[in-house]
Amino acid sequence: MTPGTAERPQMSVEDFEELVRRAPETVRNKLEFLDGRLLVRHGPVDVDDFEELARVAPETVTLELIDGKLEVKPVPDGDHGEIIMWVLRQCMMQRPELGLYVEQGLRIDTYRKGCVRPDGALAPIDYFAGQGEWASPDGVLMTVEVTSRDSDTDRRDRHDKPRAYACAGIPAYLLIDRDEHTVVVYSSPENGAYQSRRPYRYGSTVRIPAPVALTLETEKLKDYAD
Numbered sequence: 001m002t003p004g005t006a007e008r009p010q011m012s013v014e015d016f017e018e019l020v021r022r023a024p025e026t027v028r029n030k031l032e033f034l035d036g037r038l039l040v041r042h043g044p045v046d047v048d049d050f051e052e053l054a055r056v057a058p059e060t061v062t063l064e065l066i067d068g069k070l071e072v073k074p075v076p077d078g079d080h081g082e083i084i085m086w087v088l089r090q091c092m093m094q095r096p097e098l099g100l101y102v103e104q105g106l107r108i109d110t111y112r113k114g115c116v117r118p119d120g121a122l123a124p125i126d127y128f129a130g131q132g133e134w135a136s137p138d139g140v141l142m143t144v145e146v147t148s149r150d151s152d153t154d155r156r157d158r159h160d161k162p163r164a165y166a167c168a169g170i171p172a173y174l175l176i177d178r179d180e181h182t183v184v185v186y187s188s189p190e191n192g193a194y195q196s197r198r199p200y201r202y203g204s205t206v207r208i209p210a211p212v213a214l215t216l217e218t219e220k221l222k223d224y225a226d
């Protein structure tokens with residue numbers, strides 16, 4: 001984690017004020033902004049209320065709902081974007097019948113209700129056609145997350161999101177951890193948890209099991225390491 005990450009605000013005061021102004025009445029009085037962080041008082045946010053809030057949020061603010069908790073998805077930096085493009089190219093070359101869809105919303109209805117926007121969702125071409133902003137995860141083969149330079153990365157990307165994706169039955173979760181310089185492959189979801197978690201150091205050959213069936217030569221990731 002880079003110095004100052006913990007102090008970095010999730011959004012500007014102006015964006016928070018605009019979010020509150022646009023928020024549905026059922027949510028508006030629950031929102032607080034404390035020490036640069038968006039907080040919700042009086043219990044979790046309902047999925048339907050969240051979808052309306054996300055729809056009207058300022059363009060500079062991307063929201064997620066994980067375990068009933070309202071989250072602000074960090075704004076990606078340049079290296080984050082390059083890593084996603086690297087994964088996308090690997091998928092296109094090895095599995096051209098699949099697409100890696102960037103920040104496609106997924107509605108997680110099993111066990112823990114939520115609405116998440118993975119950095120990438122690997123699915124058959126045209127799978128998301130006609131599904132709208134928040135799609136079913138049933139046809140998704142793998143989700144991809146790249147850690148961001150913010151204080152919530154540990155909880156969100158290493159704990160909350162693996163649980164959410166496993167609960168949805170998504171066969172694999174690929175985490176590219178920029179703090180640890182590792183690529184972590186989660187697979188075999190069962191009873192709301194991935195039964196396999198395998199970390200690889202940058203530079204390793206990473207094999208993602210079927211039905212994803214990808215092999216990643218990760219030497220290139222060293223170019224994006226701090």
